[in-house]
Amino acid sequence: MSLSIRDLTVIYRDAPVLRDIDLDLPKGQLCAIVGPNGAGKSTLIKAALGLVEPVSGSINWCGAPLRTQKTKVGYVPQRSSVDWDFPTDVFDVVLMGTFSRVGWLKSPGKAERKRVAECLDLVGMAEYAKTQISQLSGGQQQRVFFARALAQNAELTFMDEPFAGVDATTEESLLNVLKTMKSEGKTIIAVHHDLQTVRERFDHITLLNKRIIASGSMDATFTESNLKAAYGIDFAIAGGVD
Amino acid sequence: MSPSFWLYLIASLAGVTCALSGIYLVLRRQAMLADAISHSILPGLVAGFWIAHGPNLIAGFVGAVAAGLTTTMLVEGLTRTKKIANDSAIGLVFPAMFAIGVIWISLQFSNVHLDTDSVLFGEITLAVFDRFVIGGRDLGPQSVWILLAALVLNIAYLVLFRKELRIATFDADHAWLQGFDSRVIHYSLMVVVTITSVAAFTAIGAILSVALIIVPAVIARLLSNRLVPIILVTLTVGLMSALIGTSTAIAGDLNIPGLVSVFLGVIFGMTLLFSPHQGIIAERAKRARQRMHFAIQSLLIHIHEHENTPEEATESTLEHLSDEFGWSDSWSHSVAHNAEKRGLLSLNQPIIRLTEKGRKEIQPGN
Numbered sequence: 001m002s003l004s005i006r007d008l009t010v011i012y013r014d015a016p017v018l019r020d021i022d023l024d025l026p027k028g029q030l031c032a033i034v035g036p037n038g039a040g041k042s043t044l045i046k047a048a049l050g051l052v053e054p055v056s057g058s059i060n061w062c063g064a065p066l067r068t069q070k071t072k073v074g075y076v077p078q079r080s081s082v083d084w085d086f087p088t089d090v091f092d093v094v095l096m097g098t099f100s101r102v103g104w105l106k107s108p109g110k111a112e113r114k115r116v117a118e119c120l121d122l123v124g125m126a127e128y129a130k131t132q133i134s135q136l137s138g139g140q141q142q143r144v145f146f147a148r149a150l151a152q153n154a155e156l157t158f159m160d161e162p163f164a165g166v167d168a169t170t171e172e173s174l175l176n177v178l179k180t181m182k183s184e185g186k187t188i189i190a191v192h193h194d195l196q197t198v199r200e201r202f203d204h205i206t207l208l209n210k211r212i213i214a215s216g217s218m219d220a221t222f223t224e225s226n227l228k229a230a231y232g233i234d235f236a237i238a239g240g241v242d
Numbered sequence: 243m244s245p246s247f248w249l250y251l252i253a254s255l256a257g258v259t260c261a262l263s264g265i266y267l268v269l270r271r272q273a274m275l276a277d278a279i280s281h282s283i284l285p286g287l288v289a290g291f292w293i294a295h296g297p298n299l300i301a302g303f304v305g306a307v308a309a310g311l312t313t314t315m316l317v318e319g320l321t322r323t324k325k326i327a328n329d330s331a332i333g334l335v336f337p338a339m340f341a342i343g344v345i346w347i348s349l350q351f352s353n354v355h356l357d358t359d360s361v362l363f364g365e366i367t368l369a370v371f372d373r374f375v376i377g378g379r380d381l382g383p384q385s386v387w388i389l390l391a392a393l394v395l396n397i398a399y400l401v402l403f404r405k406e407l408r409i410a411t412f413d414a415d416h417a418w419l420q421g422f423d424s425r426v427i428h429y430s431l432m433v434v435v436t437i438t439s440v441a442a443f444t445a446i447g448a449i450l451s452v453a454l455i456i457v458p459a460v461i462a463r464l465l466s467n468r469l470v471p472i473i474l475v476t477l478t479v480g481l482m483s484a485l486i487g488t489s490t491a492i493a494g495d496l497n498i499p500g501l502v503s504v505f506l507g508v509i510f511g512m513t514l515l516f517s518p519h520q521g522i523i524a525e526r527a528k529r530a531r532q533r534m535h536f537a538i539q540s541l542l543i544h545i546h547e548h549e550n551t552p553e554e555a556t557e558s559t560l561e562h563l564s565d566e567f568g569w570s571d572s573w574s575h576s577v578a579h580n581a582e583k584r585g586l587l588s589l590n591q592p593i594i595r596l597t598e599k600g601r602k603e604i605q606p607g608n
Contacts, residue, residue, distance in 0.1 A: 013324075049415075049419060050418075050419075051415050051418070051419075070418075070419050070420075070421060071419075071420065071421055073419060074419075075415065075416060075419055077413070077415060077416070081413070081415070082412055082413040082416075083271075083411070083412060083413075085467070086269065086408075086411060086412045087269070087463075087466070087467045087468055087469045087472055088408060088412065088469060089468075092408065093412065096408070096409045096412065096413070096416065096417075096420070097420075099405060099409055099417075099420045099421075099422065100419075100420035100421050102405070103421075104406065104421075104422070105402055105403070105405075105406075106405075107405065108405070132467050132468065134467055148416075152420075
């Protein structure tokens with residue numbers, strides 16, 4: 001187990017959003033976090049990243065506090081969280097993924113630019129390198145975010161609903177990117193909303209509803225009883241589980 | 243050098259310096275902070291003078307920068323309580339700071355050259371006579387040197403922090419994860435804006451400095467969505483409005499900062515109307531083109547559907563279009579004649595006929 005969250009509690013305005021979270025997620029796997037609206041899925045990854053201040057709790061990656069290893073961590077936020085009217089082009093946004101290696105006040109060099117070109121190629125956006133980001137469709141924006149995460153070459157990448165609102169072609173292409181990342185030994189932790197597809201796309205699942213309902217390998221954990229515990233209603237799982 | 247040469251130089255330097263400092267304020271949607279800072283540096287200036295027992299340039303400068311930062315921190319702090327929105331926090335802080343400054347001036351400095359009028363509108367004509375003298379040598383007005391220093395600071399900041407400014411503005415969370423704390427960018431930008439405001443303050447006053455910081459960048463934003471053209475347009479607008487405003491003011495013996503503001507407003511209005519992509523006229527024209535295109539398509543399909551049918555004689559006439567589509571007679575005529583002009587149909591006979599080109603136009607996949 002490589003991402004280890006202990007005793008994590010997050011409170012927004014008096015009400016706990018996450019309570020006493022103890023969670024271990026394995027290295028080198030595609031891990032999904034699912035749960036109903038308001039279950040605290042986004043908050044969990046934001047707290048893990050340090051973007052939200054928890055009331056208590058520790059987050060460790062490979063035995064050391066995650067906040068001391070920020071540059072090993074990638075993040076694909078929800079698309080609406082950034083300013084797509086910002087005057088810049090696709091290449092430049094992906095280049096931002098290399099900035100942690102470049103450091104303050106220095107400019108990215110040839111190696112970084114080459115890496116960006118490769119990443120754009122991997123997500124099928126090579127021909128859009130010089131396109132202004134304000135002209136992208138939702139699916140293209142998501143591809144740009146994936147390319148930015150790839151460019152960072154992070155060990156651990158958190159994704160907030162990476163497949164929300166993208167078309168089937170884009171979804172397929174982004175899934176391939178995830179598989180590539182996995183084959184390179186990277187760990188992906190993604191908030192996912194679609195129970196119909198979570199089984200085939202991820203190796204590991206965590207069911208969340210303000211606290212951890214269940215967490216483990218897909219086969220052992222993606223059960224109707226666990227889903228009922230998380231969502232409070234009965235689910236018929238396509239493909240028949242249990 | 244003649245006094246008017248110095249007037250032009252001071253106005254131009256203020257124009258380009260303020261304009262540069264406003265680019266990222268506008269991109270970060272924090273334009274109102276320029277207003278807040280330019281007003282709230284007043285108590286800092288007064289505090290500096292009070293400590294130095296007189297209008298000491300350096301003391302005033304340090305005090306003003308401190309006041310600018312205090313304003314920024316108060317606004318941030320109030321916003322972070324989540325009880326007050328950011329714009330309300332700005333509206334709360336800067337009038338209070340400005341009021342402290344105004345009251346302090348009237349209490350302490352009624353006999354010194356510092357009054358509320360010069361604070362609001364600047365004393366660009368007097369700025370020419372405040373000379374910078376070293377070892378008996380007259381090096382020109384102090385304002386020129388102060389503005390020049392602020393210009394160099396702005397250019398250096400934009401060049402050195404170009405990467406950090408971009409990442410922190412586009413995605414602050416991602417920037418933080420990559421090791422670039424966006425608060426560092428935020429506060430450093432505020433320091434630069436504060437220093438720029440202070441430098442421009444004595445020459446052009448609080449109100450014009452706000453106009454010169456915000457308006458050129460807003461105009462550039464309307465004209466382009468690429469960073470380098472935005473910077474170039476911002477600089478050009480800052481410089482042009484300063485030069486035209488100053489020359490008109492000198493010719494008509496009018497207030498220079500006032501006229502520069504007026505020209506900024508005129509350029510903004512023209513841009514809003516005539517900008518080739520985002521301008522009101524371009525958008526109206528585009529919508530009219532789309533409306534006409536859609537109407538012609540509907541008309542062609544209607545004619546095509548009734549071609550060689552018994553109803554053709556009644557359906558495919560100009561008069562029938564108003565009933566068919568609920569169009570006014572004049573719009574029906576304008577659509578039909580427009581389509582004829584494009585060679586899509588023929589209006590020579592009572593029955594409207596499609597041309598070959600018109601038939602092709604509505605083929606699937608076209």
